[in-house]
Amino acid sequence: MYDEELRRKLAAETGRIAWPELQRHFARGVLIVVGPELDLVEAAARIAEDDRAVVQEWIRGGQVVRANDDHARHWSDSECTLWAVVVAPWVLVQESRPLRVH
Structure with a gap:
C-alpha cells in the first residue's frame, strides 16, 4: 500500500546532519546507509511500512546496509554532512549527491 x-x-x-551528530547512533548499531541509487524518503517509507520483500531485495543488493567502520572513517575523514531521517529504531542516512552543472 502506498501511503502518500x-x-x-x-x-x-x-534533514542534513554532520557526522559527529550521528556517531552515537553508529555506536548503538542503528545507523543504516541507503545507497545513492535509492530515494531516501522512499526507503524510509518502505521500512516504516514493513515492506519486507522490497527491503530484503535492497539488502541483498547492497543498496541498504548497516553502517560499518569503513563508512565511519570515510565520513570522519571527509567531514561530510549526510541526509538523514529517523524510522525508529533506525536512523537512515544517505550521502548527498553532487550537484550536476549542465
Whole structure:
C-alpha cells in the first residue's frame, strides 16, 4: 500500500546532519546507509511500512546496509554532512549527491 501522507511526513523530517551528530547512533548499531541509487524518503517509507520483500531485495543488493567502520572513517575523514531521517529504531542516512552543472 502506498501511503502518500507517510512519505510527506518523512520528507518533512529529513534533514542534513554532520557526522559527529550521528556517531552515537553508529555506536548503538542503528545507523543504516541507503545507497545513492535509492530515494531516501522512499526507503524510509518502505521500512516504516514493513515492506519486507522490497527491503530484503535492497539488502541483498547492497543498496541498504548497516553502517560499518569503513563508512565511519570515510565520513570522519571527509567531514561530510549526510541526509538523514529517523524510522525508529533506525536512523537512515544517505550521502548527498553532487550537484550536476549542465
